Amino acid sequence: MMENPTYPGAVAIFHGARARCLSVPMRTHAEPGTPLGLDLEALEATLAANRVKLILLTPDFQNPTGTSMPLASRRKVLELAGRHQVPVVEDYIYARLHAREERIPSLKQLDRSNLVIHIDSFAKVAFPGLRVGWIVAPAAAIERLRVVKQTTDLHTDQLAQATLAEFLRRGLFSKHLAKMRKVYTSRLAALDEALRKNMPEGTRWTPPEGGMCLWLELPPGFDASELLIHVKERGVLFAPGRYFYVQAPLPNTLRLGFASLDEKQIARGVATLAELLKIEMRKRQRGVRRAERSRVALV
Amino acid sequence: MMENPTYPGAVAIFHGARARCLSVPMRTHAEPGTPLGLDLEALEATLAANRVKLILLTPDFQNPTGTSMPLASRRKVLELAGRHQVPVVEDYIYARLHAREERIPSLKQLDRSNLVIHIDSFAKVAFPGLRVGWIVAPAAAIERLRVVKQTTDLHTDQLAQATLAEFLRRGLFSKHLAKMRKVYTSRLAALDEALRKNMPEGTRWTPPEGGMCLWLELPPGFDASELLIHVKERGVLFAPGRYFYVQAPLPNTLRLGFASLDEKQIARGVATLAELLKIEMRKRQRGVRRAERSRVALV
Structure with missing residues (x-):
């Protein structure tokens, strides 16, 4: 199990x-x-x-x-x-x-x-x-x-x-751990702040209380793998959620790892991610409107 | 296979x-x-x-x-x-x-x-x-x-x-290897010499041309595991051959590892091994004679 x-x-x-x-x-x-x-x-x-x-x-x-x-x-x-x-x-x-x-x-x-x-x-x-x-x-x-x-x-x-x-x-481990906890906590806070500042309505996440990653849900119907293709071109990477499912994958999920990036990189990455997501959302919005118009024309 | x-x-x-x-x-x-x-x-x-x-x-x-x-x-x-x-x-x-x-x-x-x-x-x-x-x-x-x-x-x-x-x-590996080959070759020669000097008739081995171990056969009917019990008390160890067989084990076989001992230790170990093997051989010889006598008495 x-x-x-x-x-x-x-x-x-x-x-x-x-x-x-x-x-x-x-x-x-x-x-x-x-x-x-x-x-x-x-x-x-x-x-x-x-x-x-x-x-x-x-x-x-x-x-x-x-x-x-x-x-x-x-x-x-x-x-x-x-x-x-x-x-x-x-x-x-x-x-x-x-x-x-x-x-x-x-x-x-x-x-x-x-x-x-x-x-x-x-x-x-x-x-x-x-x-x-x-x-x-x-x-x-x-x-x-x-x-x-x-x-x-x-x-x-x-x-x-x-x-x-x-x-x-030599007692270096506990010092190292205390330092890394501080570093990661600051990076996690930066990630949460960047997400709150940039992410469009409809995206959801619960900031974790530690660790190395955060789980993000895009609005329903969006596919993280498709979004990855666009953000990759701009030098941003994340792990699409579908890779992690044992069954019933949700394609609109993704994992953001924050442990290896500093606060600036995190802010920049999230801004890019949000920008490209918004572009995709507008495209879809236009697509829906066009579909609605076509439907009207065909009636 | x-x-x-x-x-x-x-x-x-x-x-x-x-x-x-x-x-x-x-x-x-x-x-x-x-x-x-x-x-x-x-x-x-x-x-x-x-x-x-x-x-x-x-x-x-x-x-x-x-x-x-x-x-x-x-x-x-x-x-x-x-x-x-x-x-x-x-x-x-x-x-x-x-x-x-x-x-x-x-x-x-x-x-x-x-x-x-x-x-x-x-x-x-x-x-x-x-x-x-x-x-x-x-x-x-x-x-x-x-x-x-x-x-x-x-x-x-x-x-x-x-x-x-x-x-x-840094080129240290080839130097190290050349040194170890020399050391092991000398230990192998010492082992072969000690065996030739001490081992009773009926034991057999073919000196290997390298590596870390030599395979020894005791006279038929002897059990290396039993011999191990005796030599262990005298601080000598070897691996009984039976541990290495996939099938049809020969109990009179044993493996001698020579890589981790110097020439003196090898000579001493083999002398002890040969001495205890000879004791076992004499015991068996007496046992055979006694059995022969009993048989005669019973006729």
Whole structure:
């Protein structure tokens, strides 16, 4: 069971293992009575109707939607997982990039049934080029993963581990993380501001509370892949939402990554994006009017 | 199709993927008319009787037997692979550790049908702790492997690659390799000498022409795992041969790794091994005599 939309790499892994992938919709807008993140009613129904073997979740700053699961939802997920005895993989790789001071407890911290397989990495918070991560999980799961890892890569690069160990030992990691959190928080604020200033009516987004990406919805009927063709010519890139769906893709969605650009670049990029979207909207408006005129002429 | 015996990690990978593993015996003694390494008649029969999808070979200093496949055998393997259109994975990781000056051409060098997937690594010739290797293969195979690698580890550690690149750029790798070849060759000579000096009649081995290990056969009826229990108490270790067999294990075989010990340690280790083997042989001799006496008394 996966989130929909989700990280395409995760889908590729399970498809590669010929697993059947079910998905549960993500709520990307905070509406009264519906928390952000995983649709819990859909999760409950999916668990009731299928023999789910594994639940894969990113409760914090999910890729691509940027949503975080509130505390009450986390408790509910664990209750459902416990009732159906389904292990939960918690992808925690973005959680340390929280813009606000407080952090919501992880599924692993809340886990009373020993069902959570917590995966974490230095890739998003330190060095993507050092392929070092870790897993906190029940002993039986670790033992099975150890065997798989051994046949996959024998062991993890030692220079990378030694480098990270020294970085941590010298206390540089927490300094680096504090700095990156500040940088990313400022970039996220710049992105939200630029969107509010430039985006035409009908586009929707909920600013995430951390992480590296924001999920944007164009007005219904627009296709992000088509818009990408135009903005690319002007040196702006984004990821069309359709790449992230396990099923039922919404073509009017897109992911904006803000972590690698400074505030000026973000403002410029969003202005270009908004400008070209408005052009497309006007074209469509004219098209509708023309269609209306033609219709009249034909009657 | 695998060599028997072979590296257990390879067996684990294919078992993990639920592949059916066939095996072809390795010849570990040079007898008139039978080259060392893969039994070519058995290979031919296996290919004729089965729809083999992949042949996995280590033509140079095979782990665990230490054997190398002569040039004529390599040509024959390629001819058979071409006739049956079966890709051949050539594990080349030990080949640079040749004790003699000349090197036999690799299967990849001899390949005219573009069937060889040549895999190589810095692990055996430079730094095992830097997990960097490479593959030379037909474009279609590389593309499929690229997709698998991407879902496995996304990408290879960059610090490790940069470190190796700098090591190569400065010309340090060829110096290091020349030094290690000298060191290993001297250790191999010390091992062969110690074996000739100490081993009782009935033990057999063919000194390899490079690599990191030597394959030893105890007299028939002896079990290397039992001998290991005794030598372990005296601080000597080896790998019982049974761990390496895909099928039909010979319990009287064992693998001696010589790469990580100096000449003195090798001499001491072999002396201990020979001493304890002789004790076991005498015990058995007495047992036989006692059994003979009992038999006489019972008549």
